[in-house]
Amino acid sequence: MSDTGWDFNAFQRQVIEEFRANEGRVGGPFEGSTLALITTIGARSGKRRTSPLGYLTIDGTPVVVASAMGADKHPDWYHNIRRNPVVTVEVGTETYEAVAQAPGGAERDALFAKVVEQDPGFGDYQKKTERRIPVVTLTRIDTSRADWTRGLGDFLVESHDWLRDELNGLRRQVDELIAGGDEPLQAGRPGLGHEMRRHCLEFCAALKQHHTGEDQGAFPMLAQRFPGLAPVLERLGEEHVVVARLHEELRALVDAYEPGRTDLAKLRAELESLATRLESHYRYEEQTVVSALNSVGPAPDID
Known part of the structure; x- marks a missing residue:
């Protein structure tokens, strides 16, 4: 007052x-x-x-x-x-x-x-x-004239949720390793460390594909339709570069994993750093571009 x-x-x-x-x-x-x-x-x-x-x-x-x-x-x-x-x-x-x-x-x-x-x-x-x-x-x-029930923005959120689940799975695997859950190979079955490397490879590949699709497809389309989003799209593109560096560092740590020798605390910290950065990135992206994407086109039909 x-x-x-x-x-x-x-x-x-x-x-x-x-x-x-x-x-x-x-x-x-x-x-x-x-x-x-x-x-x-x-x-x-x-x-x-x-x-x-x-x-x-x-x-x-x-x-x-x-x-x-x-x-x-x-x-x-x-x-x-x-x-x-x-x-x-x-x-x-x-x-x-x-x-x-x-x-x-x-x-x-x-x-x-x-x-x-x-x-x-x-x-x-x-x-x-x-x-x-x-x-x-x-x-x-304007989504009032759209003839689709799921838009590109909805697909983006679904992709984020899948990546979140995959990242949480990696966290659980590393926590199990820290708790002493990595058993040696038995009867030709891979140990937890091997499963973690496979999981990390799949996650990193999916994350790279997701960001490449945004940088080369979704973001240029949005910039053309909504020029006012230019500062947002520039920021998101810069964040993609940072995230790419973080997940490459994580992948290198996972690839180099050796039972009993790898610093699992460091690996867990790197994973948490990536997870924190990604979640902040996802939230900002969902706040700023989902509605606009939904007005641009339908979600792809992926089985």
Whole structure:
């Protein structure tokens, strides 16, 4: 609460409640204006955050403006979309997902000029600050016309879940080795160490194939359809490079395994490092690209 006794967060909550209770209509200072509720994912908290914003249509494209009423700092929701540009939009009685993008340079200036033509108040906000107020376009993620029940995004999550299970299987095998479960070969049957190497080989091959498919197929397709995802796709590609290095290091350790000689604690630590990095990668990828992928095409039919 400020020194004036005005609680901005409480005011926003009141606006959100009134919006949802009245099919997108809000009175008071917003009477006659078109508002939208924009829900983002907190850049630091990872929690969903909803902000009421003025909603305009410029040349057929929905836009919102990061004015913060002329404050010298960008609003929190704007920082959120820089990390994760996939947002949920509520306008009137409609709710849809979109990819948010903040154009720069001359494109931003042309957009802002059109914004001010529609609502001169944004020009007044710009005069109050030296900050260049961003204009954010919203590209709808539309799956309403898709004639498939499982999309490419669903397939991506299923692939992640399979890789998670395989990685957990490797963890269990290494834990058994640490507990003294690696028996010597008996009657031609492979020991646990041999099974672990086979399992690791299959997992590493599947992970490499999965990331290659994303880098060469899914990601270029998304970049073309949703330019606002470019920073996300660049980050995911960089993470693929890191993950590839980690799983090659893990594979080398597993290949070199010798009962009674290999440092199993180091092997387990390397496996945990890969698992932690992969899980963070999977979560971010699932937050940012699944909905967009589902709008692009159906999941492949793989038996």
